[in-house]
Amino acid sequence: MSLTKTQLLQAYRTMATIRQFEERLHRENTSGDIAGFLHLYAGQEAVATGVCGHLNDADSIGSTHRGHGHCIAKGCDIDGMMAEIFGRKAGLCGGKGGSMHIADLSRGMLGANAIVGGAPSLAIGAALTAKTLATGAVTVSFSGDGASNQGTTFEAMNMAVVLQLPIVFVFENNGYGEGTGCDYAVGSRDIAGRAAAFGMHAARVDGTDFFAVHQAAGEAIARARRGDGPSALEAVAKRYYGHYEGDPMLYRHPGEVAALRASSDPLVLFRQRTASAIGAAEYDRIDQEIAEQIDSAVQRARNAPFPDPSHDLLSDVYVSY
Numbered sequence: 001m002s003l004t005k006t007q008l009l010q011a012y013r014t015m016a017t018i019r020q021f022e023e024r025l026h027r028e029n030t031s032g033d034i035a036g037f038l039h040l041y042a043g044q045e046a047v048a049t050g051v052c053g054h055l056n057d058a059d060s061i062g063s064t065h066r067g068h069g070h071c072i073a074k075g076c077d078i079d080g081m082m083a084e085i086f087g088r089k090a091g092l093c094g095g096k097g098g099s100m101h102i103a104d105l106s107r108g109m110l111g112a113n114a115i116v117g118g119a120p121s122l123a124i125g126a127a128l129t130a131k132t133l134a135t136g137a138v139t140v141s142f143s144g145d146g147a148s149n150q151g152t153t154f155e156a157m158n159m160a161v162v163l164q165l166p167i168v169f170v171f172e173n174n175g176y177g178e179g180t181g182c183d184y185a186v187g188s189r190d191i192a193g194r195a196a197a198f199g200m201h202a203a204r205v206d207g208t209d210f211f212a213v214h215q216a217a218g219e220a221i222a223r224a225r226r227g228d229g230p231s232a233l234e235a236v237a238k239r240y241y242g243h244y245e246g247d248p249m250l251y252r253h254p255g256e257v258a259a260l261r262a263s264s265d266p267l268v269l270f271r272q273r274t275a276s277a278i279g280a281a282e283y284d285r286i287d288q289e290i291a292e293q294i295d296s297a298v299q300r301a302r303n304a305p306f307p308d309p310s311h312d313l314l315s316d317v318y319v320s321y
């Protein structure tokens, strides 16, 4: 699958935006101005970017508690996300959702989701809608290695096969569920193999390699779009930060993250693979533009008003059907 220079630059911009967004939040969080937990996605950028590059606004994704990368790759507004994380009224969910509940239905972003194993069962609902209404839309369910052990995930995979739904289950194997190693918690140590046992096509890829993810996701999404049912993709890429911001990470070897950054940084690998077509100066310019965009988003968020209790406390609580 060959990509144009424009597509390559867009993919890099998305990955670099995710990285800088997360690194900025890592610093901002120490100010105490962000309420609630933050789960950073740095290190896994190539997964969200490689998958969502095949999707449009009519397609849906279900996400996780580690959802910023999915939101950015699906086209959510950076200012709206930052304001949401800072709890401001200008946020994508009016400042009432925060990091773990960012949603934007206009972009097909069904929501970050604090319920481990929540996305697969939610996503099959969206996929069933698409199949019933014959919209041609595809749904992607993102979940972690930990979530791959949940009963809800098994039920959703079985139902997707039985109903031949247009869905792709992406399992991001980042090595840990909180502080528990995947090697301990996943009995077979083979998430893709377990998905295949439900009767769907399943593949395992290096999640730090944008091109491997993009290729495998493209095949799976095309399969769903042409009506040939569900697939699963296990993408292996470890996170650079703790489970949550503040996690002392005593379960990791002190040198593990430094070694990952040195050997398998998805952005560095991407730059190396495309060096003959795109020079470092062009990438550096994109990095600078993103830094300014994120700086502006943080300033806007800090200066924006909080929700007004008298108007906003009871709104969005009940839905009129």
Ligand SMILES: Cc1ncc(C[n+]2csc(CCOP(=O)(O)OP(=O)(O)O)c2C)c(N)n1
Pocket: 064, 065, 066, 114, 115, 116, 117, 143, 144, 145, 146, 147, 148, 174, 176, 177, 178, 243
């Ligand atoms: C149903 C449920 N059980 C437990 C938790 C607590 N919890 C939050 S994140 C997490 C680990 C999830 O691991 P994984 O699915 O691998 O995602 P990762 O954090 O690695 O991205 C757990 C157990 C929860 N939020 N929901």
Ligand SMILES: [Mg+2]
Pocket: 144, 145, 146, 172, 173, 174, 175, 176, 177, 178
């Ligand atoms: Mg995990």
